[in-house]
Amino acid sequence: MIFDLDIIRELISALFLFMGSFLCISGGVGILRFPDFYTRMHAVGVTDTLAAAMILIGLMLQNPDGLVVIKLSLILLMTLFINPTASHALAKAAFHNGLMPLIEKNKKNNSLPDKKQESEKG
Amino acid sequence: MLVHLPVLQVIVPLMAAPLCLILKRVQLVWLFTLLVSGIAFLISVLLLQQVMSSGTIIYELGGWEAPWGIEYRIDKLNAFLLLIITGISTVVLFAAQTSIEKEISQDKHTVFYVLYLLSLTGMLGIVATGDAFNVFVFLEISSLSAYALIALGKDRRALWAAYQYLIMGTIGATFILIGIGLMYQMTGTLNMEDLSQRLPEVAQTRTVFTAYAFVIVGICLKLAMFPLHLWLPNAYAYAPSIVTAFFAATATKVAIYLLIRFTFSVFGLSFSFTTLPLQIIFMALGMLGIFVASTTAIYQTNVKHLFAYSSIAQIGYMIVGFSISSVAGLTATLLHLFNHALMKSALFLALGAVMYRIGSVQLSQFQGLGRQMPLTMAAIVIGGLSLIGVPLTVGFVSKWYLLMALIENGWWPLAVLVLLGSLLAIVYVWRIVEMAYFKPSLATHANVKEAPISFLIPIWILVFANIYFGIDTRLGVQVAQAASESLFAVSVSDITIIEDSL
Amino acid sequence: MIMGLFNDWVVVVLMMIGLYIIIAHGNLIKKIVGLTIFQTSVFIFYISMAKIDGGTAPILVDGVTQYSNPLPHVLILTAIVVGIATTAVALALIVRIKEAYGTIEEEEIQEQDSQHKDSHKLNIHNSSEINRDKKEC
Amino acid sequence: MKRGELIESLINIVLLSLLVGIAIAIVCMKDLFAVVMLAGIYGLISASFFVVMDAVDVAFTEASVGAGISTLLMLVVITMTGRTEHPTRHKPLLAIFVVVVTGGLLIYGTFDMPYLGAIDAPIHTHVAPRYINESMQEVGVPNIVTAVLASYRAFDTFGEVVVIFTAGIGVLALLSVVRRRDEDSVIDSINDSMHEQHLILRIVSKMMIPFIMLFALYVQFHGDYGPGGGFQAGVIFASAIILYVLLFGLSTARKVINQTLIQLIAAFGVLFYGCVGLVSLLNGGNFFDYNVLSSDPIAGQHLGILLIEWGVGCTVASVMIIIFFNFAGRKEFQQRNGNLIDNISKKNKGI
Known part of the structure; x- marks a missing residue:
């Protein structure tokens, strides 16, 4: 065979790493370009979970034997738990404090006036 | 066990601090703290004896020899400082229980003693160690506990004073850290003895010059030397009386010790005073410090502030002695260090007693106290006389040696200036005397009584020490002279090494 | 030379920024942040000097002979701990200052202090005193 | 290359x-x-x-x-x-002056420094080679940083532990409040209503906490072979507890963690560390000389390092918890006495 297993593994790993890096960059662009808090958070959320997962898998393929894989998969598990929760907490905090998503209706003022007043009272 | 004395000196109060937390009853904690401080004093006496008779003691921690491990190196200078710190700490602690009863809320008494012991540990550690980085670690122990202790003061301004001290102290400590880093980078070692041997090789580099500048500025921040003194008056004035008495007598002394240690032992006399114009800078700042601080002291309305400014002035005298850079000058500095510790602890303890009785140390509140608290006020008067430098008190001895050192170098005008500085001290001490003895008592103080016995005993121990060492000058002078001679012996051999290499 | 001393110069810049924040800013928390930057710059200085070309982290592995210097690492471990300890005490002081003065701006605190410099009445701030006041209420 | x-x-x-x-x-x-x-x-x-x-x-x-x-x-x-x-009103001229002088001095000092990574710099040739070359024979721990930290310079580390202990005590001195039992129930009810909103956070964190603690223990024991050690482990362990406090409220956490006990553990950590030194002293060595702890010097070193790392871990974890508890407790106290403190600061302003 021309391609032995190692080269295939390297290639797949490179693919994963590349995808992960691309998603990271796109997340960064998203933070800068998206119009409001919630859409930006969406961009970050993608970076946090998918990109991190892809990079971790790519790294696992780089060194498939030994303790490294176990450590990396534990980190992966943790990221999958923690990141969505963190995004959830952020969004909830923002919503709780009266920040409304930017939709066509209230483009002019970022938050609904009555909601804002309510939250100030509370 | 005698071999282990150097480390026990630091370890005993250190281990006692967490033990205090376990002892529940405040009375018990106080007795325990007193006992520990007493043991530390005993150890320091034994150490001084050992050093005077058989020379420098070296103790390798962890059994690793010097540049690789940390060593404790007790020579005459350290042993003298250890004696001062532990001695003052023990005497001051006698009054602690009565004093903090009124100044600190009940639930914080145990914590107070823990912090006190930690602060003591820090100072002892700085003095005993022979490792430059170890100095930084113990400096931080003593400073952190000092910030917390000062903030325990009753007045809210204590908090602000503690915060300012924290900022200045941390900048100072970080400067010292930078200096140590630069030295380490040029020599590859942290051990002071090793540094002193390896620094001359690289003495001409700009990096070593910068290192020296940072270390000295850092120490001067801790020292409250004249232009960097702004944190000190408030910190002393609003801290609990016991804390003021302890720190005024020891904290700045430890900084002076560091200054001497780094200048003479680590960098060596040849580097410190011949390649740099330090002599003039220190001399000028010391003199300015004496005059500016003494003049400010005259206008203070709070007696604690007054004595705090007087402390800055006294630091000026020590700096002047230090800047002469002769055996006689250094002897004068060391003597003044010892004597000032005695005077200031007596004075601030007496103020603590006044605080205990009338709850304030404003000068206006002192009216007629001479009749109501005769013993306390007599102590303040004797302490004040010692501050001025009247014969038969310790203050006279050190001023005399300082004058002699100045005259020996032929610096007559400076000697006159030092005498003029003492005149300013007469003015501010007189203000207290006038208030206490020549004004009628305040009506609000009608039933003010003499201070309790637990105050009077330590105050008068210190006052008697002030008089005793003023008459029988042998102990102080002998040790101070031996210490400064040994420092100069080291430095002079430094110079010969350089000459050889040239 | 530029690469060889680049780290040191960045350290100096960071140190200057940190020191500037400490001195020029009046907000007490900001001062502490400045202090952290100042201290961290010193850490960077120490760690940079430990670096050795072609070396690895100082954990012994077979087949590697070049390790970076472990001693600065040890020192900085200690220094980081000292840094957090200072920060904690400073923040505790800030909380108490806020309670006692009602502000954490340097200027306002000094203003309040200078207003009654001569009054000998104590400005009580202890928690126990507050409790006592409450009982009276 | x-x-x-x-x-x-x-x-x-x-x-x-x-x-x-x-x-x-x-x-x-x-x-x-x-x-x-x-x-x-x-x-x-x-x-x-x-x-x-x-x-x-x-x-x-x-x-x-x-x-x-x-x-x-x-x-x-x-x-x-x-x-x-x-916004700051005063002129920052003094600050700029001080900063420029300090910076200028340092820049001046850098010109004679060895360059980054230079192999022949003094720090790589004088003291350090012994640590790198001999520590395996003398201490027997692969992580040289741990070897230097816990054996060659054990006393510095002891100082470090005491610094952190001092900070804990300092915060305690500044912020501790005397609590009264009857007020807990009121706070409880406030907390309950507040925490119901954070259901997802609570469940996920509750799952995480055991893992964080496990990781702390791993870091504690793996310090000899890789990065880690008592200090990092202590911080991680404390962060698990702090996470719990953040989500379930202080009063719930107080039921689990006794404050007095935590203080005792902090004190115990320092004492434990010191006692290792004292034992070696009693066995005839110098303070912190682990060689005398066991008949085989290397085994003695291992034992010594293990024990002191425990001391460090205990103190750091408990001090971090003390610090956080006191800050959070003070906040609770302020909320309870909010009006009162306002009044006092107003009164002080008015004088």
């Missing part, structure tokens, strides 16, 4: 420039919340920089302290003191 070094120095430049950028941003920001978050990022990036410089242990510590604990503490304080900085 060249390519690797080029990339390394590129990363170095990028990270350091980021640090400078963040520091400048901190100068300009007036919103303290943003300042604190930036300070956290600053800590994290300097930790990454330490990894590039091969200082993994330091990076670990800086990440847990600079980015973790200190950010957290500052956030807690901001909730108590307000989050905007007033």
